[in-house]
Amino acid sequence: MCFRYRAQPSMAEKQSAFTELKLSQRFRSGTSLQDAVVVITGASSGLGKECAQVFHSAGARLVLCGRDGSRLEQVIEELVSGPQTQGKQTHTPKKVVFDLADTNAVHKAALDILACYGHVDVLINNAGISYRGNILDTHLSVQRSVMETNYFGPVALTQALLPSMVQRRSGHIVVISSVQGKVAIPYRSAYTASKHATQAYFDCLRAEIDQHRIPVTVISPGYIKTNISINAVTGDGSKHGVLDKTTASGWEPRDVALAVLRAVSLKSKDVVLAGPVPTLAVYLRTLWPALFFKIMSSRARKEQKNTHKNE
Numbered sequence: 001m002c003f004r005y006r007a008q009p010s011m012a013e014k015q016s017a018f019t020e021l022k023l024s025q026r027f028r029s030g031t032s033l034q035d036a037v038v039v040i041t042g043a044s045s046g047l048g049k050e051c052a053q054v055f056h057s058a059g060a061r062l063v064l065c066g067r068d069g070s071r072l073e074q075v076i077e078e079l080v081s082g083p084q085t086q087g088k089q090t091h092t093p094k095k096v097v098f099d100l101a102d103t104n105a106v107h108k109a110a111l112d113i114l115a116c117y118g119h120v121d122v123l124i125n126n127a128g129i130s131y132r133g134n135i136l137d138t139h140l141s142v143q144r145s146v147m148e149t150n151y152f153g154p155v156a157l158t159q160a161l162l163p164s165m166v167q168r169r170s171g172h173i174v175v176i177s178s179v180q181g182k183v184a185i186p187y188r189s190a191y192t193a194s195k196h197a198t199q200a201y202f203d204c205l206r207a208e209i210d211q212h213r214i215p216v217t218v219i220s221p222g223y224i225k226t227n228i229s230i231n232a233v234t235g236d237g238s239k240h241g242v243l244d245k246t247t248a249s250g251w252e253p254r255d256v257a258l259a260v261l262r263a264v265s266l267k268s269k270d271v272v273l274a275g276p277v278p279t280l281a282v283y284l285r286t287l288w289p290a291l292f293f294k295i296m297s298s299r300a301r302k303e304q305k306n307t308h309k310n311e
């Protein structure tokens with residue numbers, strides 16, 4: 001009989017094995033996006049379009065969603081004719097056209113999405129609409145319509161796709177919220193309320209589906225340089241139509257999209273993508289609410305004065 005002696009690994013060897021394991025796990029989670037079925041809502045512009053670009057380059061099989069089929073088609077053409085990423089096999093994205101604010105359309109869309117590849121690995125709830133207005137002058141119908149798109153839309157789509165993820169014990173739910181899902185800013189009531197509701201719903205979902213091994217990632221960016229303020233609705237439902245200074249000086253959408261890719265790869269739970277001031281505001285709201293409310297009241301007064309000056 002032959003006994004083979006195996007020396008106990010040293011501390012350094014243990015540490016290096018641990019680092020290697022971590023790296024290989026990260027590598028595996030990175031490469032797992034190759035051929036992964038990734039659904040992106042609001043893929044026709046802004047952050048959604050950039051997410052389509054980075055996930056396509058990572059080799060994902062994309063299902064792009066939006067209300068305008070021809071704009072989605074244009075995004076697909078750009079992706080297919082763009083430069084190929086070395087070492088990655090890319091796929092021609094598919095599209096599903098529907099209005100997130102229409103619950104019946106969302107149910108039908110979920111079936112169409114599942115029909116593309118039979119399952120979904122990552123759902124990125126990105127589509128959204130912003131709002132600018134004074135609560136006193138805002139129709140209740142506007143408060144409701146922003147909630148339909150930003151809250152009930154992602155909730156309906158998530159709930160329609162979730163059973164197939166639970167059945168496969170595999171999948172990943174991502175939602176693009178906002179720093180305004182954590183702190184409320186004056187003259188943004190409909191938007192910030194919809195994002196607070198989003199944060200709360202997906203926090204509950206994370207806890208409830210953890211037992212099925214389905215991660216939930218909530219991403220809360222600060223300002224991003226997109227058309228969001230131009231597309232925002234006002235108190236009477238008309239378009240704001242202005243590229244706000246804050247939006248124009250925001251983060252590059254590509255940088256945010258890369259951070260989304262990283263958060264998906266690492267299965268992060270809650271990510272704030274913002275500079276020091278908004279991040280401080282998030283802490284202030286919890287730790288020193290009285291000061292936070294004072295600052296917000298002063299901001300509201302200043303904004304009101306500026307509005308009157310510009311009238």
Ligand SMILES: NC(=O)c1ccc[n+]([C@@H]2O[C@H](COP(=O)([O-])OP(=O)(O)OC[C@H]3O[C@@H](n4cnc5c(N)ncnc54)[C@H](OP(=O)(O)O)[C@@H]3O)[C@@H](O)[C@H]2O)c1
Nearest residue numbers: 042044045046047066067099100127128178223224226228
């Ligand atoms: N930009 C920012 O400063 C900022 C900051 C924090 C968070 N965010 C969040 O980032 C996400 C993306 O916004 P963005 O900045 O990229 O704005 P965007 O350029 O205006 O893009 C919004 C996307 O949502 C889609 N969409 C809007 N209403 C829809 C509906 N009813 N049904 C289906 N799709 C709809 C639009 O597609 P169609 O019009 O073609 O349907 C468009 O592709 C949003 O959730 C937003 O709240 C943005």
